[in-house]
Amino acid sequence: MNLTALAWRWVPKLPEGLARVGFALAADLASARGGKAVRQLSANLARVRPDLDQTALRRLTREGMRRYLRYYCEAFQLANWEPERIARMVRLADEERVRAEFGPRPQVIVALAHMGNWDLAGAWAAKALGPITTVAEHLEPEVVFQDFLAMRRKIGLNIIALDKGRPVFRELVAVTRTTEPWVIPLLADRDLGHSGVEVDFFGRKALMAPGPAALALATVRPLYAAAMYREQASYGLEFSSRIEVPAGLSRTEQVQVMTQAWASFLEGAIRRHPADWHMLQKVFIEDLDPERLAQVRGAA
Numbered sequence: 090m091n092l093t094a095l096a097w098r099w100v101p102k103l104p105e106g107l108a109r110v111g112f113a114l115a116a117d118l119a120s121a122r123g124g125k126a127v128r129q130l131s132a133n134l135a136r137v138r139p140d141l142d143q144t145a146l147r148r149l150t151r152e153g154m155r156r157y158l159r160y161y162c163e164a165f166q167l168a169n170w171e172p173e174r175i176a177r178m179v180r181l182a183d184e185e186r187v188r189a190e191f192g193p194r195p196q197v198i199v200a201l202a203h204m205g206n207w208d209l210a211g212a213w214a215a216k217a218l219g220p221i222t223t224v225a226e227h228l229e230p231e232v233v234f235q236d237f238l239a240m241r242r243k244i245g246l247n248i249i250a251l252d253k254g255r256p257v258f259r260e261l262v263a264v265t266r267t268t269e270p271w272v273i274p275l276l277a278d279r280d281l282g283h284s285g286v287e288v289d290f291f292g293r294k295a296l297m298a299p300g301p302a303a304l305a306l307a308t309v310r311p312l313y314a315a316a317m318y319r320e321q322a323s324y325g326l327e328f329s330s331r332i333e334v335p336a337g338l339s340r341t342e343q344v345q346v347m348t349q350a351w352a353s354f355l356e357g358a359i360r361r362h363p364a365d366w367h368m369l370q371k372v373f374i375e376d377l378d379p380e381r382l383a384q385v386r387g388a389a
Contacts (some may be wrong), residue, residue, distance in 0.1 A: 137359055201278075261273060314354040
């Protein structure tokens with residue numbers, strides 16, 4: 090059986106302190122081995138913190154791996170947490186402004202980074218803001234994807250699987266055609282298709298997903314960005330101001346400008362909390378192979 094599938098069955102049964110220690114040790118071991126994913130995380134963090142020497146970068150990478158595996162440890166246990174605990178685990182930054190902008194019945198689209206614990210953010214938002222619909226990458230093996238799907242549904246998330254040929258965008262648009270409140274958070278700091286938007290990110294070029302901006306424009310609904318980061322025993326959740334729709338531009342140009350706006354907000358959050366950015370994949374254009382880059386630019 091896959092190790093992740095085993096973890097779904099056994100980690101919820103372990104004392105939480107023991108589970109956290111085990112995952113921290115696994116993170117340190119992975120950091121010491123320096124596999125492909127760890128090397129990519131280190132390369133990404135080197136762009137975030139170019140001021141660090143090699144020793145400091147190794148420390149940051151190790152802490153980043155610890156927080157990344159802490160996310161998994163919490164994800165395996167999250168479905169068993171009481172609503173009161175979920176509420177305590179998230180602190181909404183600048184709450185008065187966010188509540189005022191969202192209103193009592195929010196209908197908002199949110200561009201997310203792979204930061205903190207985004208499943209916990211979804212569980213919190215489902216109670217604190219309104220029903221959540223989001224998109225999830227279809228993982229392999231299938232048993233692992235189904236376990237993640239079951240957990241996310243149990244914590245109150247409506248999941249649309251990113252399957253080949255599935256009209257995901259149309260399904261998201263359909264969610265917005267209601268008078269009921271809804272929130273659509275989309276992990277977007279990595280392009281999973283071949284239509285990524287090229288943005289300036291930490292002084293370099295990177296590819297981000299066009300979905301949040303495109304959906305906001307198609308549905309005429311407000312777009313925000315959000316970042317999540319560790320705060321001792323809990324998490325901080327920070328929302329940007331509303332991403333404005335630029336006037337006098339084509340739709341493609343509007344998507345570009347709006348995507349750059351939320352990417353710049355996330356850049357600031359990642360710069361302040363680099364260890365919370367769980368990006369073990371390639372996002373910077375200089376890391377992409379020429380064939381993939383040609384496909385993206387051809388699609389654009």
